[in-house]
């Protein structure tokens with residue numbers, strides 16, 4: 001279990017995370033959902049160990065990891081822009097994290113992961129020869145191969161469209177189940193959050209607005225913010241889809 005206790009963070013005297021308390025169970029998929037600037041990426045980077053918090057505690061399996069380095073925490077992230085190495089081909093990227101690592105995938109596990117993500121036909125391609133969805137899978141494979149204790153995904157679907165989005169969504173869920181991997185996904189899209197995760201954390205200006213299952217969020221929104229942000233956005237989307245549908249069939 002990952003626990004955040006009274007986590008606070010300021011940037012330039014502006015409170016970005018205000019006394020956050022949170023528990024994430026092993027094997028759970030949690031989405032962090034909130035408007036732009038609400039503190040989602042900051043929270044993800046604090047969990048990863050990339051940026052320090054000002055005060056509070058982070059516990060993993062009951063151990064205080066607040067001062068443990070990013071490397072020793074053993075979590076790993078897929079950044080929004082994937083951050084692939086352009087000088088290495090797809091395979092070079094996937095295997096990169098295994099250099100000088102003791103806990104990463106074995107050769108056999110890596111081969112299995114490559115097949116699981118259907119990357120075998122693309123292994124020798126340069127990064128600029130890959131489609132968006134293929135890049136996403138290479139980035140996922142590179143991160144998964146390091147056997148992260150927690151998988152962090154910052155807006156994993158935002159650069160993808162339609163069908164590919166659905167495929168990657170299904171794959172992320174399958175990966176979490178297959179490797180019993182605690183997965184934290186940052187998104188600003190309620191539909192993504194509600195369809196991908198066991199629990200949704202709704203953040204508003206550095207505060208937790210609600211933390212619950214998708215059903216709880218939909219049926220019992222904790223406050224007007226949740227209602228407005230989540231449900232109105234979904235309605236807008238539904239309206240858009242409806243209008244689009246009408247247009248197509250006019």
Ligand SMILES: Nc1ncnc2c1ncn2[C@@H]1O[C@H](COP(=O)(O)OP(=O)(O)OP(=O)(O)O)[C@@H](O)[C@H]1O
Nearest residue numbers: 011012016034035036037038039040041042043188
């Ligand atoms: N390194 C930094 N220095 C100063 N301010 C920062 C820094 N990083 C983030 N902030 C500020 O902290 C707040 C939260 O930023 P954060 O990136 O966590 O938001 P977010 O919820 O991920 O937004 P988005 O959906 O746009 O990615 C914003 O007001 C942002 O301007």
Ligand SMILES: [Mg+2]
Nearest residue numbers: 040041042186
């Ligand atoms: Mg962000």
